[in-house]
Amino acid sequence: MPDPVLDGRWLHGMNGNLGATFRGVRAALRIMAPKRRGVIINTASAAGVRKVAGVVPYYGAAKAGVIQLTREAAVEAGESGIRVNAVVPGAVHTPAFESYLGADRFRQYVDKLPLRRMAEAEDVAEAVAFLASDRAGAITGVALPVDSGIGALMYQPPMNR
Numbered sequence: 001m002p003d004p005v006l007d008g009r010w011l012h013g014m015n016g017n018l019g020a021t022f023r024g025v026r027a028a029l030r031i032m033a034p035k036r037r038g039v040i041i042n043t044a045s046a047a048g049v050r051k052v053a054g055v056v057p058y059y060g061a062a063k064a065g066v067i068q069l070t071r072e073a074a075v076e077a078g079e080s081g082i083r084v085n086a087v088v089p090g091a092v093h094t095p096a097f098e099s100y101l102g103a104d105r106f107r108q109y110v111d112k113l114p115l116r117r118m119a120e121a122e123d124v125a126e127a128v129a130f131l132a133s134d135r136a137g138a139i140t141g142v143a144l145p146v147d148s149g150i151g152a153l154m155y156q157p158p159m160n161r
Contacts, residue, residue: 014065037081038082070085091147118148
């Protein structure tokens with residue numbers, strides 16, 4: 001099995017997910033800091049909070065880094081009146097995701113979610129709009145899950161004797 005570190009996938013994945021976010025935050029702060037106001041909203045992933053089976057390790061590590069970068073930037077930029085937050089989507093309902101699982105497995109997946117519905121793209125957009133709005137004026141440094149409640153679940157292996 002090829003080593004992802006040696007073949008460049010690790011660095012490419014980290015740079016594309018965490019590095020790009022860092023560069024975007026830095027560019028935004030250069031514009032916002034002199035104006036002493038602004039809002040930055042990063043996109044992380046549920047894979048940055050817990051292991052998601054089948055997802056390559058660098059993706060989760062990078063998205064965990066995005067969450068910490070969000071906190072770091074929120075503290076650093078706060079004195080300039082800039083808020084920095086992140087949305088943390090879980091699985092989002094798309095035709096591709098539904099097709100990937102197939103109709104039966106998709107329904108089974110949805111039935112196991114606490115809300116019994118998948119997050120839609122619009123749900124993520126609404127979370128971003130809220131965090132960008134004045135209604136969230138005292139919120140900074142948070143990673144807001146948009147995951148139909150799956151992040152509230154803890155997997156526990158069966159403990160039957």
